[in-house]
Amino acid sequence: xxxxxxxxxxxxxxxxxxxxxxxxxGFTFSRYPMHWVRQAxxxxxxxxxxxxxxxxxxxxxxxxxxxxxxxxxxxxxxxxLRMNSLRVEDTAIYYCARDQRLGYSSSCLDxxxxxxxxxxxx
Amino acid sequence: xxxxxxxxxxxxxxxxxxxxxxxxxSQSIGNYLNWYQQKPGKAPKLLIYAASSLQSGVPSRFSxxxxxxxxxxxxxxxxxxxxxxxYCQQSNSHPPTFGQGTKVDIK
Numbered sequence: 001x002x003x004x005x006x007x008x009x010x011x012x013x014x015x016x017x018x019x020x021x022x023x024x025x026g027f028t029f030s031r032y033p034m035h036w037v038r039q040a041x042x043x044x045x046x047x048x049x050x051x052x053x054x055x056x057x058x059x060x061x062x063x064x065x066x067x068x069x070x071x072x073x074x075x076x077x078x079x080x081l082r083m084n085s086l087r088v089e090d091t092a093i094y095y096c097a098r099d100q101r102l103g104y105s106s107s108c109l110d111x112x113x114x115x116x117x118x119x120x121x122x
Numbered sequence: 123x124x125x126x127x128x129x130x131x132x133x134x135x136x137x138x139x140x141x142x143x144x145x146x147x148s149q150s151i152g153n154y155l156n157w158y159q160q161k162p163g164k165a166p167k168l169l170i171y172a173a174s175s176l177q178s179g180v181p182s183r184f185s186x187x188x189x190x191x192x193x194x195x196x197x198x199x200x201x202x203x204x205x206x207x208x209y210c211q212q213s214n215s216h217p218p219t220f221g222q223g224t225k226v227d228i229k
Contacts, residue, residue, distance in 0.1 A: 045160075045166065045211075100171060107218040108156050109158075109166075109211075111168075113165060
């Protein structure tokens with residue numbers, strides 16, 4: 001079955017950087033677009049970024065554009081999120097999620113990891 | 123960006139009740155509407171995609187309807203394991219956006 005396991009979260013000071021990872025198993029990772037979605041404590045869901053199956057196309061939420069970078073290593077079945085210039089308002093659980101559709105993204109998310117908590121605080 | 127508005131924000135219901143949650147988009151999204159269930163401390167789970175298609179493994183008491191701007195999630199007979207927060211999400215255009223959530227708790 002599909003498994004997505006995030007790691008790399010923690011406590012970080014404002015303006016510092018952090019890299020999240022998402023290890024995938026149970027499906028052909030290289031054929032699916034992948035997403036990051038976050039959830040601030042006690043709040044709703046916010047889509048963050050998507051990357052195409054081959055890494056050639058990426059899209060970001062305006063709130064993270066220019067600060068975050070999504071990438072993937074299909075040889076390692078791993079998705080990444082590099083977060084730079086972190087702000088207090090970036091504090092959230094970060095989930096990686098698989099797109100429902102092979103190839104081109106549908107933005108429907110059919111499998112989710114358990115999430116990793118990022119806390120930005122001085 | 124397309125805004126998604128759910129109502130109500132919360133509701134109290136009893137086991138066996140029929141529950142309906144609505145979701146409205148700020149512009150037409152065709153049938154590009156998905157529903158997720160999230161239990162406390164857990165990741166969201168896809169329930170319904172393309173407005174009315176039941177995700178594999180999801181009980182048939184869940185159903186979705188609607189198109190354009192107005193959508194509905196219905197739970198025909200609420201079960202104890204259904205107490206959770208439900209989110210709608212549009213996948214018609216970037217960025218994908220979620221409703222604010224509807225919390226279903228025990229009356």
